[in-house]
């Protein structure tokens with residue numbers, strides 16, 4: 001059976017890279033004694049796949065991975081068993097049973113919600129400007145940035161990949177951005193473009209990015225959270 | 235969550251920030267107000283190496299089992315962070331509490347190889363602890379060294395307040411109890427050191443005077459006070475069921491060098507190879523019980539979630555209950571989908587059978603360590619592996635489907651001739667021929683046979699029969715290596731053979747430090763001051779920097795390397811009693827010269843001296 005596991009990665013664990021998170025969960029599943037399926041051969045490995053990788057330094061409460069399991073108990077029991085063997089700053093939030101024909105998390109991801117906050121000590125004198133013009137920035141028809149790849153620099157319009165954005169109550173920037181293999185936009189790029197728009201310099205350390213949720217397309221083309229594709233095991 | 239010692243800005247700009255954040259699975263947190271002793275355990279190399287070391291895990295677990303003690307960990311900051319810490323004056327901190335080392339009661343440093351000596355200074359320096367023990371104040375932690383290099387601690391003696399000689403399980407409690415007692419009164423560092431020096435196994439270098447002959451050899455080594463012991467006796471756990479085992483080893487977040495569960499099956503080695511220091515200093519051989527090992531294996535896997543388990547010992551094939559243990563592991567770990575990584579076992583029908591069960595034969599190679607090319611030379615080094623053993627082992631392996639063989643050798647051994655080193659190529663060729671003789675053409679499916687021989691530069695070590703031997707020169711080593719290389723080119727199956735050798739200047743330095751004396755401390759300090767750290771990493775090692783420092787201090791490296799030592803010379807490390815007598819080592823040196831073998835401890839006891847402790851293999855029933 002296919003299970004989808006949702007977790008949060010916060011605090012110091014934002015310094016653990018994607019590959020290490022994968023290794024971390026393989027060991028955690030073993031410690032928790034969950035009935036995961038393995039590949040065949042001399043070096044069996046767990047059949048688990050992760051959704052959208054999170055950049056180093058970014059925290060999240062909306063991370064996912066899918067796994068093939070031989071058996072499952074209840075959502076509550078599995079969440080508890082996993083959390084009993086987690087590191088501080090890594091929490092399992094949900095376990096859902098997916099329909100057999102469900103595509104893997106990695107294949108279906110289409111958007112993510114982020115909260116971008118200004119770190120203390122940064123942009124202290126520019127706070128008003130920073131929070132005063134976000135709407136103007138978004139109202140542009142085009143937002144062009146230079147996307148650097150190893151070989152070339154390319155002018156790209158990112159406006160279409162910003163699905164939703166506004167200043168949130170907690171003096172931070174909320175944004176829903178396209179994520180996944182078709183279109184992918186990182187919140188850092190949005191902030192860089194915004195700083196350019198304001199004519200203030202962009203400091204990569206100035207913002208803390210936090211992912212709130214990861215989404216996929218629902219049947220009517222609406223966005224649903226990855227968890228919503230599965231059922232709670234009661 | 236408490237604050238990290240390093241800011242996000244630093245952590246985001248250095249390599250692998252996870253090295254410095256702590257919080258790993260199974261780390262120990264304690265309430266500072268509830269502990270009396272804070273112990274920082276340091277492995278003076280990068281995190282990934284230090285975290286792979288079983289000894290640290292054992293001590294960490296053991297010290298933290300004391301309710302009054304909190305043991306934390308610290309590793310050498312990698313060069314990128316090292317630079318940042320110096321620039322921004324950030325003090326070195328322990329991973330668990332993220333607080334400065336300077337505030338600790340003890341800084342324990344494990345000494346696993348000589349090439350970490352400059353890193354010891356790095357750790358002290360970044361911690362803000364004076365490098366010279368004599369300059370430390372009442373506010374500084376007690377700096378204590380342990381591990382294999384303490385069997386000649388003299389080159390670094392002046393940087394340490396004390397050394398713990400032997401296995402940690404034995405007198406750490408006594409030492410910590412004494413410390414607590416001393417702390418109850420007005421703290422007097424010198425008085426504590428003086429008392430500690432009376433605990434068996436504790437060596438306080440500042441309490442000894444060393445005198446030298448005009449030729450540079452040692453004339454006397456004497457305690458400064460009457461109540462300070464003349465000899466320091468190595469501490470050993472005689473009954474391994476008393477040696478605690480960390481059932482919950484730390485699990486790092488990032489991939490480390492040994493990313494697996496490790497099962498220590500025994501300590502010591504029965505073989506008595508004459509070049510091997512571990513084989514002498516860890517005598518006698520002591521097994522853990524099969525029942526304990528089975529239990530540990532399961533506990534460790536359940537508590538860590540590791541996907542691989544391996545056995546640790548000097549010679550696992552000599553573990554008496556190896557078949558039972560391996561059969562258990564194959565079954566139990568098979569069910570749990572945990573891989574078994576085998577240590578290098580002696581190649582025979584049993585080990586081949588086991589290997590075929592746990593490894594992909596086509597991908598793994600078979601390893602032999604003949605160490606020398608001829609039987610004569612293997613007798614000199616007391617390597618009880620015969621050509622027949624190797625040929626027969628290889629033949630069976632080829633029949634079993636293996637076709638890759640690795641052979642380990644050492645060049646520049648005592649009493650070695652060019653015939654002996656020619657034997658390296660000849661033996662490799664014979665193994666290739668065995669392949670063609672045993673495996674019929676139609677069954678040679680897994681690609682062509684390949685034999686890889688590699689040779690290292692032999693370094694004489696203290697407390698071995700070769701402690702009297704001159705080390706070879708770099709020129710002579712190179713010549714020999716080239717000779718062997720040419721010899722390989724002359725072989726019939728030369729296309730199937732490969733010969734590699736590591737000719738690193740670093741072996742010379744290892745040779746100097748291994749048998750060095752107290753006069754080397756200022757040299758080590760100068761190298762450090764001139765930027766030397768991570769000498770174990772070839773990209774940072776500068777031979778020139780070292781040689782300049784020797785010159786500046788008027789010390790001749792050859793005194794430590796190529797000098798022929800007299801049989802009655804007083805060595806810098808002779809104040810340590812490892813149980814094995816100097817007389818036995820000297821007899822072994824003589825037997826080496828004559829090319830005579832000495833039986834291993836299970837064949838018959840050779841009276842090395844360790845039997846006085848009445849344990850391990852020395853009291854096993856012998857037929």
Ligand code: SF4
Pocket residue numbers: 517518519834835838839840841842843844845851852
């Ligand atoms: S006393 Fe005998 S049996 Fe014991 S370690 Fe020495 S040689 Fe081996």
